[in-house]
Amino acid sequence: MKKWIWLLACSLFLVSCNAQESIIEWVDFVKINGNHYDRIHTGILADSASIGEKIGEVKFKVAGHVNDANYKTKEGDASFWEKGTKVFSIKGKPEFAAIKAKDEINGYAIYHKVSKDQTFQGKYQDIDKAIRQIEIYKEDKDNHPVLLRTLSEKQEIQGLTQILNEGKTNSSFNPNTTQGDPITYRLAFYTEEPIAYLYPLFYDGEQWFWIPWDTDLLSDEVERFITK
Template sequence: MKRIYIALLWLAMVTITACNAIGNPIKGNAIIDWVDFVKINHKTYNGLYDAVLADPGVVLRERVVGKVAFRVGDVVTNPEYRTKDGDAAFLEIGTELYEVEGYKDQSLIAAKDEHAIHGYRLYQVEGSSAWTMKFKDLVMERVERIEIYKDNGSNQLLHKVQDGPDIQKFIDILEAGSKTPTYEPKTAQSDPTYYEVVFYIENQVAAYKLWLAYDGNHYYFSSGDTHAVSSEIGQLIPKS
């Protein structure tokens, strides 16, 4: 009899939990670590953290791909929630997504973002190879210029590297960096200073973006692995 009672109690708890999930598909008890995504036209797009729109003029504002209807990052705590068209993790409700020149298949789209360099954030459809650039893929001869921004939320442009020899020197210093996967930034006194280094590539809609940091002792960046960089690079970054 006791076993039957326990079994019935367990079944009741499962039933209540299931009913709650069905009754409220949004609210739960989970803390969800959302990635930057948006779902449009039954396709899921992920934000590109290592790409910057090279020229805002290639955003076709007259060709709206879709619009954000629901921001899940604010309210969804049910791990069983199924994303739907119009959902986005962090984009504001009402944000429009636009087609980008050269991508009629809409594998790459853009959203207005005042915090992003050049005012737009890029998204790529899942499974697409429209953007696969990594630091190791940079071809120096195709890099037209380098821009260095201070990552402080204001997109403060610190410096442009435009001469061929200076571009070569900057890239050489980065390439000479040593892999230090176990490196821990020195943060006892203050947080590291972060820079966004943007490499503009010939005939490319997007530019490659790399985060460079300085913790008061070392410059370092991450592109798969953490690399410690010679302090010589500091001479090419104006102090703000």
């Protein structure tokens, strides 16, 4: 499997060593104004009008330039963004930051401040406000999301969420990959908050399943909302 393992990334970097050097696989981060922000993949910007002022910019891209496992990140460092990349605040959400990213849904990659007091769980069960809209995307051959449907009617939203809520958790589930990787979809849940929730959904030719935090197996009934 390849496309959904990114949900499990939770540390700054992973290190693989040999006799000559260390190869570092950096987790997506940016360090601005003394704060360390990690990229979140279960949240997207709900509306570009929520973008606030510029809070800083990237001074150094560490990926491809740093191979020292003991490297201490410094102000302006980022994993993958080039020098000069602007970092923005999100109105009403000081714990978040945003960077323009043309291939992301609604045009921005979202980052959350790392601190002892506040973490971003991003679980589907954490959505504590009424869902006003659900967008359904399908990944193209380049793994870019393409909008398929938008559900905004209350009855449609309730119909889909009921099926999702009835999913059966199965942490040991292994999808059928005999015909290749499962088809990948994404479900975006919008409330009145500036950050919407985003989760992957898959079909392996036999079973629908999604990952709201753990792997949940879904009824075939979900297909009528996805492929209609």
